[in-house]
Amino acid sequence: MPNALLTIDNLRKTFGALIATDGVSLGVETGEIHAIIGPNGAGKTTLIHQLAGMMGSDSGRVIFEGHDISALAAPARVRRGLVRSFQITSILKDFTALDNVALAIQAEQGHSFRFWGNAYADRNLRDPALALLEEVGLGARAHVRAGVLAHGEQRQLEIAMALATRPKMLLLDEPMAGMGAEESARMTAYLASLKGRITMLLIEHDMDAVFALADRITVLVYGRAIATGTPDVIRADAEVRRAYLGDA
Amino acid sequence: MSATITLARIVAALVLALCGVMPYLAPAVGEPFLIGLFARSMIWGIAALSLNLILGYGGMVSFGHAVYLGVASYTIGIFAFHGVTDAWIQWPVALGISAFVAFIFGAISLRTRGVYFIMITLALSQMFYYLARSAEMYGSDDGLTISRRSDLGISWLNLNNRVTLYYVIFVCLLLSLFILWRIVNSRFGMVIRGIKSNETRMEGIGIATYRYKLAAFVIAGTMCGLAGILEANFEKFVSPDTLNWPRSGEMIFMIVLGGMGSLFGPVIGAVVYWLLQDVLSDITEYWQIIFGPLLILIVLFARGGIVGVLNGKRRDA
Ligand SMILES: Nc1ncnc2c1ncn2[C@@H]1O[C@H](COP(=O)(O)OP(=O)(O)OP(=O)(O)O)[C@@H](O)[C@H]1O
Ligand SMILES: [Mg+2]
Secondary structure, rough: OOOOEEEEOOOOEEEEOOOEEEEEEEEEEOEEEEEEEOOOOOHHHHHHHHHHOOOOOOOEEEEEOOEOOOOHHHHHHHHHHHEEEOOOOOOOOOEHHHHHHHHHHHHHOOOOOOEEEEEEOOHHHHHHHHHHHHHHHHHOOOOHHHHHHHHHHHHHHHHHHHHOOOOOOEEEOOOOOOOOHHHHHHHHHHHHHHOOOOOEEOOOOOHHHHHHHHHEEEEOOOOOOEEEEEEEHHHHHHHHHHHHHHOO | OOOOOOOEEEEEEHHHHHHHHHOOOOOHHOOOOOHHHHHHHHHHHHHHHHHHHHHHOOOOOOOHHHHHHHHHHHHHHHHHOOOOOOOHHHHHHHHHHHHHHHHHHHHHHOOOOHHHHHHHHHHHHHHHHHHOOOHHHHHHHHHEOOOOOEEOOOOOOOOOOHHHHHHHHHHHHHHHHHHHHHHHOHHHHHHHHHHHHHHHHHHHOOOOOHHHHHHHHHHHHHHHHHHHHHHHHHEEOOOOHHHHHHHHHHHHHHHHOOOOOOOOOOHHHHHHHHHHHHHHHHHHOHHHHHHHHHHHHHHHOOHHHHHHOOOOOOOOO
8 A cells, every 4th residue: 555654464462362453454545534343342442552552462563654663652653643532531630621732732842841831821832722622612611620521522622632732643432432413413524624634543333424434444343354445335345234234 | 820819828828927937936935846846847848848749749659758858868967977068068969869769769660550659669668778777887777866967158057056947948948839839830740740630641642651750750859858958957867767668658648638739738738747746745645546547537528638628629729
């Protein structure tokens, strides 16, 4: 795949006897939204952990922008532009929404061995953080403690934090999880607005969102990528229908 | 962060004001022993402040903190033992040794989490405890009496003068508070708080947390070394117990009592701790029997300590 931003090469991960990732190979092209669908326990989150460097792989390689990043720790991958979001919302609950995003912006601006200036009054952090919160629709909630935000708002914050690091590529683990239909639709529209600017690997159970956003879809079952193709091809694929979409 | 006036801040200002006037107030009210009690409280306050950076803001429960105080005290004592009393030699070396020991402790313990982290800080502090006990030249178990205080080489800063020594301690406390206040609100401070809140998330936004935790360890250890320098000059004595882990436990008491993760909490906690000990030990020799349950009540019913109660549970002071 000449144009691939991310190449996954024969990745494996086992938990004891359980094979969670079973020789997955996959290429995601620059600018593309590549969805991964599959039933519960298929190994989608495990794959994200491996790609993000938060879980080691038994074997296989992860190649990003032509470099083998398999040995890099999670923070180093983020600084190269490969950034994940979390299926189970992971935010700083006792920080305000604004401080959450400001901290992510701070991380993107280089090292934080700055001991003296007041970060709470730093326009270089506050202004872009507020702008980003407004962009994801949380502007009015900037000064609310993240832990007391509604579930949907926390999901928006989760995405805002990932975006604040200026990713080249996002690994999104069920961004719509637990959202209502309306919130889901709004998030779908927002992700669509990022399309082309940021490459995405999108894990999602919401099939409306997947078919609306994805350029290509990979189906993961028992840790194996059983099919990859355009939404139309996947919709028509008999094996996929049997394994996942629930047809007899 | 805002500059609003809260009850906790008023109390903090009052406590600092009390510290500031005690050399004159104590004799006036006929309780001169309060000068010593407040001097000791301020020294412990500095130590507790420094521990609060890693414990209260960073969420790292270290039982090795007293070691940084102890090695600084021993440095002063050993210098004096060999006839070197120049503060401009003694103090930088003592701070440097505290920083170095904190670096070693951090580099080893921060690779672990939870109970293992606590156990390693305990084990490391035990090592230093036994090292001090086996140092025959410097008094072993009996400890080392420090015959001469540090000499700052400035005529109006003679530490043998009780009041001068008191105000040197006071200024060191104010300085420590100021430095810590800047640090916890800086970019570095944000990272340290963020690590306490959700370390995985911090890695997820690209922050390699280990080096920041290690830096916090070194800063806290150095500041604790300052407390050790002052204690050596105040007590004119240092013993292996100075760096043993129960002393770290006492520092944690003070922080919990005053308010974890609040700027002034540890200082308020230190003052209240020593006042309580004084009052309770008048009642019974086994004053810990009263103090222990009191601390349990605070942990159960007043999570934010004294500062938390004053603020009506608001976290920041
Ligand atoms: N740390 C772990 N230790 C042992 N087994 C694990 C671990 N993490 C995941 N698993 C197992 O690996 C399999 C894949 O889990 P994973 O969370 O990756 O699935 P998923 O596709 O994300 O599912 P879902 O759609 O429910 O989020 C499951 O059987 C799960 O129980
Ligand atoms: Mg999952």
